[in-house]
Amino acid sequence: MPKNPDxxxxxxxxxxxxxxxxxxxxxxxxxxxxxxxxxxxxNRNQDEGDGYERAGIYAEFGKIVCISVxxxxxxxxxxxxxxxxxxxxxxxxxxxxxxxxxxxxxSSYDARLCAHNGKEFDFPYIARRMLINGVExxxxxxxxxxxxxxxxxLDTMEMWKFGDWKSYTSLNLLTHVFGxxxxxxxxxxxxxxxxxxxxxxxxxITNYCQKDVVALIQxxxxxxYEELIPESHxxxx
Numbered sequence: 509m510p511k512n513p514d515x516x517x518x519x520x521x522x523x524x525x526x527x528x529x530x531x532x533x534x535x536x537x538x539x540x541x542x543x544x545x546x547x548x549x550x551n552r553n554q555d556e557g558d559g560y561e562r563a564g565i566y567a568e569f570g571k572i573v574c575i576s577v578x579x580x581x582x583x584x585x586x587x588x589x590x591x592x593x594x595x596x597x598x599x600x601x602x603x604x605x606x607x608x609x610x611x612x613x614x615s616s617y618d619a620r621l622c623a624h625n626g627k628e629f630d631f632p633y634i635a636r637r638m639l640i641n642g643v644e645x646x647x648x649x650x651x652x653x654x655x656x657x658x659x660x661x662l663d664t665m666e667m668w669k670f671g672d673w674k675s676y677t678s679l680n681l682l683t684h685v686f687g688x689x690x691x692x693x694x695x696x697x698x699x700x701x702x703x704x705x706x707x708x709x710x711x712x713i714t715n716y717c718q719k720d721v722v723a724l725i726q727x728x729x730x731x732x733y734e735e736l737i738p739e740s741h742x743x744x745x
Contacts, residue, residue: 593717
């Protein structure tokens with residue numbers, strides 16, 4: 509991995525997703541039928557229940573409730589992190605606002621996006637939900653027909669694998685092994701749906717998502733032999 513990465517056109521991001529309905533019974537008949545087919549294919553251990561707690565991880569059955577983004581910039585000769593979030597119950601509005609950010613600031617040939625497990629989850633999920641909601645794909649997400657080396661997406665989990673495809677390594681684990689303060693607060697990913705649908709606390713989810721973006725940036729810096737950015741240098745906008 510190269511030292512001294514160029515942060516000028518590099519945007520870090522994380523998303524939080526939930527099922528499109530509070531529970532299985534709330535979906536209409538066709539939705540439940542398609543989910544039954546999906547769950548039947550996934551449920552190799554023949555677990556009891558409808559499996560709907562997993563619906564949020566599939567773009568056909570879930571929706572995005574928060575996208576947090578961050579970038580590194582220099583202020584007074586020191587690196588700072590700026591964090592911004594797009595959070596809403598209205599997914600289409602959220603995606604339109606995020607797409608406008610990408611079109612306005614990340615449309616150049618050298619623009620890049622970075623997420624942890626982003627190539628498997630965040631980037632395709634966002635693109636699929638944009639298509640479903642009729643939101644035009646920004647250039648940096650429209651990768652159809654591109655060669656692998658032309659795709660402007662970075663993935664810290666892929667960086668960590670060094671070609672080893674045997675297992676998933678969480679962002680939280682990487683913060684631990686690198687000695688980075690844990691990003692986790694009072695919730696984790698498994699609780700997002702409950703916090704959203706039952707507690708209706710989107711602000712709590714947004715705070716959780718923002719912490720993950722800060723952790724993502726710090727892991728990225730460790731992978732490039734750079735010093736961590738102090739918490740006092742993290743700004744919310």
